[in-house]
Amino acid sequence: MRTNLKSKKLCSASAELIGGNDFFLGLILVRVPVRSVVRFKSVSKQWCALISDPQFRRRHTLENPSSRIPLGLHLYNPADSMEDTVYSISRSNSEGKIPLCLDPAVLTESIPINYWRDLLSRETVMRMIQSCNGLNLFRFNSFERDRKAYYVRNLVTHEIKSVPSPKLDSRFYEWIVTFVLAFDPLASPHYKVICATASIARVVTSKFMIFSSETGRWKDTNVTMDGHELQYGKGLYCHGAIYWIVRNTQSCYRFDIEAKNLTKISFPPKASGSGFRHFVESNGHLYIVCVVDCAQKNLNVYELDEVTMKWVIKHRVHINHLISSLPHDFGNGGNLQKCHSIHSILSVLRGEGEEDTALLVNISGKVVLYNLQSKKVEVLLSELRWNSVKGGATIYLGEPPFIPAYPFVATLHPIFHNEHNKYNQQSGIGALG
Amino acid sequence: MRSISRWMRRILAKVIEFCMKHAESLDPEELDAWDDDFFKMDNSTLFDIIKAANYLDIKSLLDLTCKTVANMIKGKSPEEIRRIFNIKNDFTPEEEQEVRMENQCALEHE
Numbered sequence: 001m002r003t004n005l006k007s008k009k010l011c012s013a014s015a016e017l018i019g020g021n022d023f024f025l026g027l028i029l030v031r032v033p034v035r036s037v038v039r040f041k042s043v044s045k046q047w048c049a050l051i052s053d054p055q056f057r058r059r060h061t062l063e064n065p066s067s068r069i070p071l072g073l074h075l076y077n078p079a080d081s082m083e084d085t086v087y088s089i090s091r092s093n094s095e096g097k098i099p100l101c102l103d104p105a106v107l108t109e110s111i112p113i114n115y116w117r118d119l120l121s122r123e124t125v126m127r128m129i130q131s132c133n134g135l136n137l138f139r140f141n142s143f144e145r146d147r148k149a150y151y152v153r154n155l156v157t158h159e160i161k162s163v164p165s166p167k168l169d170s171r172f173y174e175w176i177v178t179f180v181l182a183f184d185p186l187a188s189p190h191y192k193v194i195c196a197t198a199s200i201a202r203v204v205t206s207k208f209m210i211f212s213s214e215t216g217r218w219k220d221t222n223v224t225m226d227g228h229e230l231q232y233g234k235g236l237y238c239h240g241a242i243y244w245i246v247r248n249t250q251s252c253y254r255f256d257i258e259a260k261n262l263t264k265i266s267f268p269p270k271a272s273g274s275g276f277r278h279f280v281e282s283n284g285h286l287y288i289v290c291v292v293d294c295a296q297k298n299l300n301v302y303e304l305d306e307v308t309m310k311w312v313i314k315h316r317v318h319i320n321h322l323i324s325s326l327p328h329d330f331g332n333g334g335n336l337q338k339c340h341s342i343h344s345i346l347s348v349l350r351g352e353g354e355e356d357t358a359l360l361v362n363i364s365g366k367v368v369l370y371n372l373q374s375k376k377v378e379v380l381l382s383e384l385r386w387n388s389v390k391g392g393a394t395i396y397l398g399e400p401p402f403i404p405a406y407p408f409v410a411t412l413h414p415i416f417h418n419e420h421n422k423y424n425q426q427s428g429i430g431a432l433g
Numbered sequence: 434m435r436s437i438s439r440w441m442r443r444i445l446a447k448v449i450e451f452c453m454k455h456a457e458s459l460d461p462e463e464l465d466a467w468d469d470d471f472f473k474m475d476n477s478t479l480f481d482i483i484k485a486a487n488y489l490d491i492k493s494l495l496d497l498t499c500k501t502v503a504n505m506i507k508g509k510s511p512e513e514i515r516r517i518f519n520i521k522n523d524f525t526p527e528e529e530q531e532v533r534m535e536n537q538c539a540l541e542h543e
Contacts, residue, residue, distance in 0.1 A: 012519055014480035019518025024483060027495070031503035038536045042511040042529055044520050158535070 022050050030056070030063045034156060034410040057157070057412040061185045067134060068283050070349045070407035072380075073360060074128060078344060078403045084125045088408070089360070089367050089381050091349070126151060128404075130181050132237050134411030135191060137163075137181040150179055152191065152213075152415055155408070161415045163193050166209050166218045172199035177206050177228045180235035180242045182257055187240065189416050190214040194235075194242050194255060198228035206230060208255065208262070216418040221260045225253075234402040236281040239306060243286060245279040247402070254309070268302045268311040282350040282357075282407055287314075289345045289359070301348065301359065301372060315372040317359065322370050325377040326363070346405045360405075444481045447474075451494050472501045476517060479505075 018024040029037055029051065037060065041048040050056055061067045072090035077083045126138040134156075140149040150163040168174040177198045183191035193211040195218070198204050208223040230253070233246035242255045243265075250272040252265040271290035277299070278289040286304040288311060299317040304310075346360040346367065359370045360380075367381035437445070451471060458464055472479070479502055486495040506514060515522055524532065 012477060014477060014484055015517060016519040018480050018483060019520050024487070027483075027499045028502045028506070031500050032507045036507040036509070040511060040514060041536060042524070042532050043514045043522070045523050047514075047520075048532060 020046065022046070025050055026056055026059070030060050033064070033066055034060075034412055037412065038156065051412075054414040054416070057414050058185070058189055061134070061411045061413040064411075065352065067185070067411040067413070068409060069351050070282055070347075070409050072408045073347050073349075074131070074406045074408055075346060076127070076404035078405075084127055086128070087384065089346070091369065091380065128406050129179070130236070131406035131408065132181045132183045132191075133185060134409040134413055135181065135183045135415065136406065137179070137193075139179070150193070152181060152183075152193075154411070154413065154415055156410050157412060157414070159415045161213075161417055163211060164216075164218070166195055166197065166211070168197060169199060172201055174199040178230040178233065178235050178244065180237060180244075182237040182242060184237070184239070185411065185413050189413075191415075192257060194257065196225075196228075196230055198231070204228050208260075210257065210260075213415075213417045223255070223260055223262050225262060234279050236279065236286065238281050238286050238304075239284060243281075243304070245288070247276055250276075252311075263309075265304075265309050266311075268300075268313070270300055271302065271311075278345045278347070278403060280348045280407070282348055283352075285350050285357075287348040289348060299345070299359075315357075317370070317372070321375065322361075322368075322377065323363075325370075325375065326368070327377075327379065344403060346403060347407055349407060440481075444478070444485050447471075447478070447482060448485050448489065448491065448494065452491065455493065468497060472497070476502075476505070 018028070025047070029040070032040070037051055041051050070091075072088060075087045075089060077085065077087075126140045128136055129139045130137040134154065136153050136155060138151045138153055140151065149165065151160055152163060153160045163179075165176075168176070174197050177196045178194075180194045181191060182194060190213045192213070195209045195211065196206045197209070198206045204227055206225050206228050208221045209218050210221060211218045229246045229249055229251065230244050232248055233244040233251075233253070235242050235244045237243075240257055242257065244253045244255075245251070245267075246253075250267045252267050254263050254265055255261070256263075268288060268290070270292050271288050275290040275292055276288070277291055278287075280287045280289070288302040288304075290300055290302075292298045292300050297319045299319065300313050301315040301317065302311040303314040305312045344362045346362055348357065348359055349369070350357045355371075355373045357372045359372060361368050361370060362384060365384045366379060367384055369378040369380050370376075371378075454467055454471075455464065458467070474482075479498055482498050483495065483502070486492075486498060506517065509517075511522075514520070522529070
């Protein structure tokens with residue numbers, strides 16, 4: 001009898017010991033998905049301290065493969081670049097809804113009262129311009145040219161850090177052509193930002209610079225290119241390099257961050273012209289989506305083979321098949337005849353493996369996830385209402401610019417920077433500059 | 434010689450059972466299935482095995498047991514967690530509210 005009571009007490013003593021011990025807790029919590037871990041901060045002060053610790057958070061990101069898989073998408077109205085409302089679209093198997101990042105993070109710097117600012121109230125809002133493995137790059141647009149400010153944010157932990165703007169040479173009217181975040185937690189706890197600026201000496205030339213969060217400084221590279229076409233391109237980070245796609249010139253550039261060189265990659269031939277639809281990175285893979293026929297009934301999904309540096313066709317999508325896979329109660333009063341085309345390709349989302357690659361599309365205002373392998377369809381959002389200045393719900397058609405859609409990856413990874421001790425970081429509102 | 438308590442004997446038996454199975458079988462599928470069955474145990478045994486595996490430095494057992502506990506606690510409310518681990522809530526109601534508010538936007542749960 002006594003032994004039994006004793007063993008009962010000892011057993012719960014194990015639970016207590018483990019629950020109060022950072023070492024064991026760390027081993028367990030590092031395997032718990034982000035959403036639950038964040039909630040466990042409320043358990044006790046010790047748990048809160050452990051979960052907030054930057055070293056734990058980094059370990060959590062490294063050990064959790066789900067910290068690299070997109071849970072959904074943040075989307076701006078592609079037809080209206082003036083509108084700053086962010087829409088969030090979650091995969092239904094993700095844990096809960098992804099955060100809306102609409103709060104324009106309050107900036108601590110005082111912004112001078114400006115006639116233009118009052119007129120264009122969007123000046124106070126940051127706009128997401130890139131998502132990269134869990135960190136997001138935002139741009140705060142100011143009407144005054146030299147006050148475009150860039151911020152790196154983790155939307156799960158609410159951390160924000162400004163990226164200092166490189167010094168621009170006003171003699172040659174130097175301006176920022178492209179700004180791309182490079183962050184890969186598996187490669188380094190720090191992030192880099194690659195910036196190209198252009199100036200008019202005799203001809204327009206773009207030059208490349210790299211910012212490292214480890215040093216907190218910009219460094220010039222010797223890389224230059226003619227013209228400034230990257231200004232019209234979309235840049236994405238993947239495995240140590242930045243890739244730009246420029247729609248108008250059908251060009252694909254690759255900037256190797258370590259080697260500091262710029263190369264050109266041939267564009268998939270069928271993706272040229274008005275067929276081009278999207279350029280996306282997901283879980284370490286780069287995709288181009290394009291429509292290959294005039295009737296817009298066939299899509300090709302290309303993936304970049306990083307060994308051969310060639311775009312390889314991976315999936316062919318027949319729109320009719322997609323439409324026919326839609327549930328009967330899809331919409332238009334059951335009249336599927338009206339949904340004869342996809343209105344916009346929102347993204348390609350890749351999960352753990354190839355079989356988990358899906359196309360996210362907007363069909364008549366409904367967002368649908370189409371698994372490219374199983375060909376199964378899932379309706380994610382039944383109503384995407386764009387409030388357009390043009391009035392009424394705008395259905396976006398025709399040749400798109402780059403769709404402002406950003407995959408959301410949930411990670412606890414801290415935004416390390418050099419200003420403090422490496423393992424000490426500011427949370428909440430960061431100091432500017 | 435100090436006698437090993439019945440409880441300790443039980444835990445060690447489990448550890449040995451695990452080690453022997455993983456030593457004799459190489460088929461990952463078979464091991465996965467066996468592991469699933471093996472870890473169907475009560476919480477207190479799980480925690481005891483964590484301690485034992487750590488002490489005996491058996492990494493694979495430690496990893497798997499921690500993963501099992503992680504899967505068991507995910508999705509639970511803070512109150513349920515406190516019950517499992519016998520943790521005292523040392524937040525004042527205001528502090529707890531603050532922490533909850535801070536993390537509110539981050540992945541609201543259904």
